[in-house]
Amino acid sequence: MSKAKEAGAGADAEREEGFSGRIHGSIARALGIAIVSGQHQPGDVLNNEIDASEKLHVSRSAYREAIRILAAKGLVESRPKTGTRVSPRHRWSLLDPEVLAWFFESEPSEAFLQELYELRMIVEPAAAALAAERRDDAQLERMRAALVAMQHETLATEAGQAADRDFHDTVLEATRNAPLCTLSSSIGAAVRWTTIFKQRDRELPRDPMPDHWKVFDAIAAGRADQARQAMERLVNLALDDTRAAIERRPGRQS
Amino acid sequence: MSKAKEAGAGADAEREEGFSGRIHGSIARALGIAIVSGQHQPGDVLNNEIDASEKLHVSRSAYREAIRILAAKGLVESRPKTGTRVSPRHRWSLLDPEVLAWFFESEPSEAFLQELYELRMIVEPAAAALAAERRDDAQLERMRAALVAMQHETLATEAGQAADRDFHDTVLEATRNAPLCTLSSSIGAAVRWTTIFKQRDRELPRDPMPDHWKVFDAIAAGRADQARQAMERLVNLALDDTRAAIERRPGRQS
DNA sequence: TCGCGCTATTTGTCAGACTATTATACAGCT
DNA sequence: AGCTGTATAATAGTCTGACAAATAGCGCGA
Numbered sequence: 001m002s003k004a005k006e007a008g009a010g011a012d013a014e015r016e017e018g019f020s021g022r023i024h025g026s027i028a029r030a031l032g033i034a035i036v037s038g039q040h041q042p043g044d045v046l047n048n049e050i051d052a053s054e055k056l057h058v059s060r061s062a063y064r065e066a067i068r069i070l071a072a073k074g075l076v077e078s079r080p081k082t083g084t085r086v087s088p089r090h091r092w093s094l095l096d097p098e099v100l101a102w103f104f105e106s107e108p109s110e111a112f113l114q115e116l117y118e119l120r121m122i123v124e125p126a127a128a129a130l131a132a133e134r135r136d137d138a139q140l141e142r143m144r145a146a147l148v149a150m151q152h153e154t155l156a157t158e159a160g161q162a163a164d165r166d167f168h169d170t171v172l173e174a175t176r177n178a179p180l181c182t183l184s185s186s187i188g189a190a191v192r193w194t195t196i197f198k199q200r201d202r203e204l205p206r207d208p209m210p211d212h213w214k215v216f217d218a219i220a221a222g223r224a225d226q227a228r229q230a231m232e233r234l235v236n237l238a239l240d241d242t243r244a245a246i247e248r249r250p251g252r253q254s
Numbered sequence: 255m256s257k258a259k260e261a262g263a264g265a266d267a268e269r270e271e272g273f274s275g276r277i278h279g280s281i282a283r284a285l286g287i288a289i290v291s292g293q294h295q296p297g298d299v300l301n302n303e304i305d306a307s308e309k310l311h312v313s314r315s316a317y318r319e320a321i322r323i324l325a326a327k328g329l330v331e332s333r334p335k336t337g338t339r340v341s342p343r344h345r346w347s348l349l350d351p352e353v354l355a356w357f358f359e360s361e362p363s364e365a366f367l368q369e370l371y372e373l374r375m376i377v378e379p380a381a382a383a384l385a386a387e388r389r390d391d392a393q394l395e396r397m398r399a400a401l402v403a404m405q406h407e408t409l410a411t412e413a414g415q416a417a418d419r420d421f422h423d424t425v426l427e428a429t430r431n432a433p434l435c436t437l438s439s440s441i442g443a444a445v446r447w448t449t450i451f452k453q454r455d456r457e458l459p460r461d462p463m464p465d466h467w468k469v470f471d472a473i474a475a476g477r478a479d480q481a482r483q484a485m486e487r488l489v490n491l492a493l494d495d496t497r498a499a500i501e502r503r504p505g506r507q508s
Numbered sequence: 509t510c511g512c513g514c515t516a517t518t519t520g521t522c523a524g525a526c527t528a529t530t531a532t533a534c535a536g537c538t
Numbered sequence: 539a540g541c542t543g544t545a546t547a548a549t550a551g552t553c554t555g556a557c558a559a560a561t562a563g564c565g566c567g568a
Contacts, residue, residue, distance in 0.1 A: 059522040061315055068319045072326035080529040080550045094433045095349055115431045126376040177369045179348045302518060313553045334519040335561040
């Protein structure tokens, strides 16, 4: 069978700019970005299906499938006669990975970033505390291996960032709480997008390893409170770095 | 308002619980329930579009739109030649309102409920603390009004439950953190589904008002820590009630 | 044994017609 | 005049049937 087939790097890298091969996917992406970036505000009604699909040079069914995707994520709502209109913000699935990705494709507001970090600051330390109580030896070993790799490669390389992801993912898995995993995973992935800004800005100003090791040690020792505090510091420092990088770079690129 | 018609083709007795109006919606719902309930396990491939749509007596496009919805929520993944297969669980958007609803339509496992409450226990107290620091007078007034209404109507009535929702929603809004709102709103809505079990089981064993008022008082006074602790107690008691109701009702069919 | 191209299967896309729903305007009634 | 019910028109929803594109798996040949 195809067990080790899941290379990972290749499959994910294919979601680069432009489109994802499938028409309905790229239309959903384009519309989604237009919505989360405010080009289409809540309450606005989109062109009817015929006009819209003509303007985009696609068939009506492809356009409709794109709309279904957006509707599934709470961004729009369709009704006969009224048309398809952008839903109020409180209906949006702000934690959906794709929606988050769309936010980050159109320079999210600093306030939004702030809110995400705030949520991360609530969730990840709690996750670390749970992990300290529930991790098993195999997970512990994977965390250590990830940190070792991360230390060797540094966050400047793709492999290093993958190791970082691996560490955090294993911490989450160790909580044995599936909803918590998907949540924190989404936030983490989104926030890690900002790493690109940081990297592009200049060399990483701070060595993240000591803080990571403190989290690991606390989890290994089974000290929940200590793990929580260590993770709090870690996230806090990441926030500082990101905020500094953003303030130093008020110019938008395109 | 009569639900007249429906006779028509006659052969579509397949349409269960009746509503959702839109075909693609009900198909997505049916398939979604089948997936989250384990009838289709991760890795399983669904029938190809032609067979499936024939078996359901719907057109291929309607079926495809249903699949797009499920794919948008991470439940399935479609590729040419391979077909559409159920995604691994860690891809599922467990916090999506519809996915949660589907879980609760097919008696969720106790473990899953436990995990949801655990997450709620992490998020809601933190939200209460933030609300205590950021609420404005108008929000405060709406919280008070909601609690007064809740006290009059009790949780046994629809109006009383609406007031409960209103209270919690206002607390969330007061955090001024949009992602936190959508998250906690989803969890709250899902967990409140269990209220039905509780009600069905017997009279509500405990008066929830004193704990609600304590949360309110702390938020009104701007005492973040106090609000956090009060909300912790509130959620904890809800968990106890739910767990008791479930254990008292082990009636398992199928 | 290994690699390369063929093919069959499945999703993806397209086009056009018809149906269902409903907001709105309008006529009719009180 | 004000209200009520109905006709109308606009739009999403559904269906049909066809063709295109991608690709997993197989067989062929080096």
